[in-house]
Amino acid sequence: MEKKVRVVKTIVIILVAVLLCLIAFVGLFVKRYGIWTNILPDYQYGMELSGFRELHFVLDNSEEEKEVFLDKNGNYMGDVKETSTSDSSGVSVSMVDENGEAVENPEELLNGVTDDGTETESEFIKEKRTVKANPDELRTINNFEKTKQIIQNRLNKIDFNEYNIRQNNITGELVIELPDNENLSLGEALITTPGKITIIDYQTGMILLDDSHVKSSNILGASNENGYQTYLQLKFDKEGTNILRDISNKYRTVVDEAGEETTTYISVNLDESTLISTYFGDEITNGTLQIPYGQAITDYNEYIAFAENSSYLSNVINGDSLPLKYTLSSDNYINTSVNTKTLLIVEIIFTVAILVVSLIMIIIYRLEAIKFVGAGLIYISLIALICRYTNVAITYNALIAFVSVIAMNYYLYFKILKDIKSGKGAKEALKTNLTKLFLAIIPVAIIAVIFIFMSSIVISSIGMLLFWGLVLLALLSLIALV
Amino acid sequence: MKLDSLKKILLLGLILLIIAGTIVIALKGLNVSLLFHEHESISLFIGKEIDVNEFKTICKDVFGNKKFILRKIEVFGDSININADSITNEELEALANKINEKYNQEYKAENIHVTTIPNIRIRDIIRPYIKPVIISAALILAYMIIRFRKMNILELLGKGFLTIALTEAALLSVIAITRIPVSAVVINLMFVVAMIELVIYNYKTEKNYN
Numbered sequence: 001m002e003k004k005v006r007v008v009k010t011i012v013i014i015l016v017a018v019l020l021c022l023i024a025f026v027g028l029f030v031k032r033y034g035i036w037t038n039i040l041p042d043y044q045y046g047m048e049l050s051g052f053r054e055l056h057f058v059l060d061n062s063e064e065e066k067e068v069f070l071d072k073n074g075n076y077m078g079d080v081k082e083t084s085t086s087d088s089s090g091v092s093v094s095m096v097d098e099n100g101e102a103v104e105n106p107e108e109l110l111n112g113v114t115d116d117g118t119e120t121e122s123e124f125i126k127e128k129r130t131v132k133a134n135p136d137e138l139r140t141i142n143n144f145e146k147t148k149q150i151i152q153n154r155l156n157k158i159d160f161n162e163y164n165i166r167q168n169n170i171t172g173e174l175v176i177e178l179p180d181n182e183n184l185s186l187g188e189a190l191i192t193t194p195g196k197i198t199i200i201d202y203q204t205g206m207i208l209l210d211d212s213h214v215k216s217s218n219i220l221g222a223s224n225e226n227g228y229q230t231y232l233q234l235k236f237d238k239e240g241t242n243i244l245r246d247i248s249n250k251y252r253t254v255v256d257e258a259g260e261e262t263t264t265y266i267s268v269n270l271d272e273s274t275l276i277s278t279y280f281g282d283e284i285t286n287g288t289l290q291i292p293y294g295q296a297i298t299d300y301n302e303y304i305a306f307a308e309n310s311s312y313l314s315n316v317i318n319g320d321s322l323p324l325k326y327t328l329s330s331d332n333y334i335n336t337s338v339n340t341k342t343l344l345i346v347e348i349i350f351t352v353a354i355l356v357v358s359l360i361m362i363i364i365y366r367l368e369a370i371k372f373v374g375a376g377l378i379y380i381s382l383i384a385l386i387c388r389y390t391n392v393a394i395t396y397n398a399l400i401a402f403v404s405v406i407a408m409n410y411y412l413y414f415k416i417l418k419d420i421k422s423g424k425g426a427k428e429a430l431k432t433n434l435t436k437l438f439l440a441i442i443p444v445a446i447i448a449v450i451f452i453f454m455s456s457i458v459i460s461s462i463g464m465l466l467f468w469g470l471v472l473l474a475l476l477s478l479i480a481l482v
Numbered sequence: 483m484k485l486d487s488l489k490k491i492l493l494l495g496l497i498l499l500i501i502a503g504t505i506v507i508a509l510k511g512l513n514v515s516l517l518f519h520e521h522e523s524i525s526l527f528i529g530k531e532i533d534v535n536e537f538k539t540i541c542k543d544v545f546g547n548k549k550f551i552l553r554k555i556e557v558f559g560d561s562i563n564i565n566a567d568s569i570t571n572e573e574l575e576a577l578a579n580k581i582n583e584k585y586n587q588e589y590k591a592e593n594i595h596v597t598t599i600p601n602i603r604i605r606d607i608i609r610p611y612i613k614p615v616i617i618s619a620a621l622i623l624a625y626m627i628i629r630f631r632k633m634n635i636l637e638l639l640g641k642g643f644l645t646i647a648l649t650e651a652a653l654l655s656v657i658a659i660t661r662i663p664v665s666a667v668v669i670n671l672m673f674v675v676a677m678i679e680l681v682i683y684n685y686k687t688e689k690n691y692n
Contacts, residue, residue: 056597166600175599330597332525334563335554339534397670404674440685442629443622444677450618456610458666462673463614 010370017377024384025347041388046395046457047162047179051336057174057191057326060133067128069206078198080126081205124206133325143323144172150320151176154190157315158183162393162457174326180333186312194271194325195316197234199247199289202265202277208247213240217317219293219310221303226296228303230310232275234289234317241287248280270313354380357410365417372413379409379476386468398461405469412437412473427481434477445470496652503655512604515663516551520601522569524577524594527561528585537562540584544576569596607666611673622680630691642683649679 027038067080148167151174155163164177178187197217199209213236220231236244253263267277268291276291293310297303338346358376361369383402392398412433419429444466451463534552541550541564550566564577574591581587623639630638653672657664 164602165606166602168598168600173598173600332555332561332563333557335556335559337553396667400667400670400674404677436685436688439688440681442625443618443680443684446621446625447614447618447677450614450621454610454614458670459610459614462670 010367010374013371013374014377017374017381020381020385021377024381024388040385041391043388044391044393045336046393046398046461047177048396049336049338049394051180052177052334053180053184054332054334055176055178055188055191055328056330057176058329059139059172060325060327063130063132065128065130067126068131069124069204070127071124076207077124078200078205078207081203138323139172141169144169146320147172147322147324147326148174150322151191153319154312154315155187156455157319158186158190158312159455160187161455161460162395163187172324177334186309188328190312190316192326192328193316193322195319195321196271197317198269199244200267200269201251202267208266209236209240209243211317211321213237213243214317215240215287217314219307219314220290221307224296227298228300229296230293230303230307232291232293232310232313232317234291236287236289238287241285244284244287244289248282248284252280270317361410361413361417365421368420369413369417372417375476375480376406376410376413379472380406382472382476383465383469386472387465390464390468392464392468393457393461395458395461397458398465401462401465401469405466405473408437408441408469409473412477430477430481434481438474441470496648499655499659500648500651503651503658506655506658510658512658512664513661514601514604515665516549516565516567518602518604518607518663518665521565521567521599523563523565523597523599524569524574525555525561525563525597526581526587526589526594527556528581528587529560530585531559532562534562536584540577540580544573544580565599604664607669611669615673626684626687630687633687633691638687642680642687645683646676646679650676 023040027040029036029038031037069077069080071077144167148165152165155165160178160183162179166175167173174191176187176191178184195211197211197214198207200207215235215237217235218233220233222229222231247266251264251266253261255261263279265277265279268275268289275293278291293313294306297306354376358369358373361373365372383405386392387394415433415437416426416429419433420426424432448463448466448470451459452467454460454463532554534554537552541552545566548566548568550564553563553565555561555563571591574594574596578589578591578594581589626638626642627635650672653675656662657668662668
């Protein structure tokens with residue numbers, strides 16, 4: 001009778017194990033609205049197994065003839081703007097001098113810059129020149145390498161935890177492989193945005209403050225009567241704080257003796273895009289500038305999504321600006337090389353390997369091994385289920401870790417069965433061998449915990465599989481002991 | 483005695499293997515997988531679902547013994563990406579003719595754009611491993627110093643380091659000599675071997691310590 005009960009128990013374990021394996025690897029399907037749907041979460045795959053985008057970037061070769069401001073040392077100080085008497089909203093304004101008196105010729109404010117380009121005692125001159133997006137003198141191997149490193153830093157900061165980057169050291173061309181997900185356009189922006197922030201005189205185009213004085217930037221939010229507003233906060237260093245103070249005193253609305261209001265504006269630009277054109281109400285002495293970014297949003301979730309997407313801006317400003325400018329030349333979606341046929345072959349090989357190991361176990365250790373065969377299948381299926389629910393990214397590295405923990409598990413079973421065959425009790429054999437195994441694999445446990453916290457999917461996927469494999473091994477063994 | 487001389491022979495064999503591997507790496511370098519080193523690539527739109535095996539036959543006729551890798555591109559799998567060490571004009575013409583014949587296309591060699599794909603540096607593949615391996619190594623060292631405090635620490639750590647270093651060097655030498663293409667998977671396999679070696683060393687040390 002006892003033998004029959006044991007046989008029934010063993011058969012039940014095997015059946016449960018096989019069922020769990022099917023559920024874990026194939027899924028659990030229920031009919032919903034007339035369609036069979038898998039109610040288990042899908043596996044998450046790494047780039048190589050799910051497909052990825054191959055983006056080709058080339059150096060921007062565009063050039064433009066324009067009038068620029070240069071300082072006495074020939075350094076670029078901004079693009080000369082066509083003298084305008086309108087502000088950004090079309091309202092007529094005029095420039096004022098230090099006494100608040102309107103001037104007809106705004107160039108008087110430029111300390112004596114003359115139209116014919118002759119140098120006076122002024123600080124700046126105007127010059128017409130061909131400005132290249134990437135001047136020849138900047139196209140050096142050092143700058144190519146620097147650009148690549150800055151891009152890598154940007155991608156790492158924005159949780160692009162899986163990418164490949166290739167660079168041609170002669171032409172500077174970049175080929176970047178990114179996961180094909182909702183962050184793709186963000187990735188593209190990080191690569192093509194040089195990230196130079198400047199505060200310019202809206203009226204003339206002269207650079208008043210550039211990013212060399214930016215200490216840090218941040219994305220903030222606040223709510224007002226219009227909804228939730230995102231702000232870009234810029235913090236400047238000591239010298240930048242002084243310059244900003246002077247700017248905030250100069251570029252504001254002034255009422256002249258006749259009672260007429262005149263306003264002078266600044267623009268905050270990121271590369272060639274204007275983030276905002278504005279003027280100051282109060283003096284800024286703390287070296288911090290907050291710029292509204294985007295429209296106010298009434299829906300909170302939409303606002304959170306917008307703020308998260310905007311965080312790339314502070315990421316770009318906080319890091320170094322790219323010395324070179326790139327444009328996207330082509331974009332291919334590369335399918336995974338693992339097709340259905342390859343997947344089937346791998347699954348068959350894996351199943352056959354488990355069957356062979358199980359058979360060897362049964363041949364050597366007879367009926368006692370059958371329970372362990374079932375336990376082994378339950379272990380494999382539980383790891384697979386945990387991968388579904390904990391979003392463990394399945395990469396080639398993760399699969400190697402998966403095979404490693406399974407091998408560890410079967411090694412433990414063989415050791416236990418060997419001890420049982422030599423006369424030890426099952427629980428004693430389990431306890432002794434489990435203790436020995438866990439003492440031996442403490443370094444692996446340390447590696448698993450450290451690797452989980454790494455941002456690279458290639459590394460964290462190894463950590464996750466090792467971690468869950470070891471935790472499950474411990475749990476199932478403890479249950480067996482009890 | 484017999485065991486000692488066997489160990490000596492094994493050690494000598496290992497050292498010779500490592501020397502041979504070092505020479506091969508110094509002279510020829512490692513054989514990096516085609517997709518990882520600089521190569522040429524063309525992308526062709528076919529317009530219908532492509533059977534990669536069929537295309538492989540075409541490429542074998544065109545490229546002969548030259549190594550090539552095919553990848554389906556675009557969401558509908560109706561375009562193909564061909565990667566090879568180099569693609570000559572004659573090969574382009576032959577390829578265009580075969581594709582036009584098989585898939586009713588009108589490709590001409592001069593219209594097919596060949597792109598040079600730069601290499602992925604091995605240091606870029608290894609970079610994500612550096613920080614976690616250093617942190618893990620430091621913590622594992624600390625654990626072993628505390629756990630086996632009654633043993634000679636220098637001997638303990640020295641033996642462990644030597645065992646792992648020799649195994650990895652031997653493995654790398656085998657990869658270099660047999661010209662196995664180095665890719666991210668191979669690097670990870672080397673890491674797994676190091677982990678297994680560490681576990682075995684720790685197990686043996688535990689056994690001797692007790």
